[in-house]
Amino acid sequence: MLSAFFKAFEQLGDPAFRRVLWISIGLSLLAFVFVWIGAGFFLAQATFLNIPWLNDVIQVLGGLATAVLSWLLFPAVVSTTTGFFLDGVADAVERRHYPGLPAARSQPLQEMLASTLSLFVALLVLNLLLLVLLLVPPVFPFVFYGANGYLLGREYFETVAARRLGPTEVRALRRQHRGSLFVAGVLIALMLTIPVVNLLVPLVATAAMVHVFETLRHRDSR
Numbered sequence: 001m002l003s004a005f006f007k008a009f010e011q012l013g014d015p016a017f018r019r020v021l022w023i024s025i026g027l028s029l030l031a032f033v034f035v036w037i038g039a040g041f042f043l044a045q046a047t048f049l050n051i052p053w054l055n056d057v058i059q060v061l062g063g064l065a066t067a068v069l070s071w072l073l074f075p076a077v078v079s080t081t082t083g084f085f086l087d088g089v090a091d092a093v094e095r096r097h098y099p100g101l102p103a104a105r106s107q108p109l110q111e112m113l114a115s116t117l118s119l120f121v122a123l124l125v126l127n128l129l130l131l132v133l134l135l136v137p138p139v140f141p142f143v144f145y146g147a148n149g150y151l152l153g154r155e156y157f158e159t160v161a162a163r164r165l166g167p168t169e170v171r172a173l174r175r176q177h178r179g180s181l182f183v184a185g186v187l188i189a190l191m192l193t194i195p196v197v198n199l200l201v202p203l204v205a206t207a208a209m210v211h212v213f214e215t216l217r218h219r220d221s222r
Contacts, residue, residue, distance in 0.1 A: 001183055001212070007097070008207035016092035017203050020085045025199050086206045090160055093210040104163040122151050145189045152205070153185020160209045177216050184212055
């Protein structure tokens with residue numbers, strides 16, 4: 001499992017990776033600029049009974065809440081904004097490490113759109129629900145990384161596998177190896193919460209999952 005991620009990091013210099021990296025950085029920063037502008041506008045309008053000290057407290061707490069929400073929602077935002085550009089990353093990994101593979105299955109736009117949006121909605125709803133667990137600090141990290149790990153491992157695997165297999169085969173392979181994919185997903189979730197590193201995650205996760213997918217399906221074919 002770790003070797004798949006090491007190989008992914010080793011290929012970050014590939015031109016196909018760099019293109020998606022800049023797209024990832026640009027779109028993610030743009031998304032969060034809008035979040036912060038919106039939050040700043042709302043807080044600027046918030047006044048409570050013209051009590052200066054109370055307004056100051058609201059401003060500080062609102063800024064902290066915005067920062068926490070941005071951190072929690074980063075997995076959903078960065079995975080969605082780059083979801084449509086990761087096919088080139090998978091192609092680059094296959095050209096370098098699996099040159100004998102035939103051309104990948106052409107995925108219809110609606111299939112890619114449905115997959116990307118379903119991941120965004122699932123991650124968004126999940127992380128908003130997890131806000132309640134911030135009140136229970138010892139529990140929160142385990143639930144946060146476990147739940148996000150499950151979703152991220154599942155979605156990145158299905159995105160990569162759908163290029164080579166039909167939907168029924170993808171689901172069967174995923175269920176058969178759910179434990180390995182959960183571990184991979186937790187690693188992805190951990191990286192998404194590390195500043196700077198998290199900007200690389202869509203590329204690294206996609207590349208690593210190509211290696212995981214090829215390993216699992218060839219192991220089963222023996």
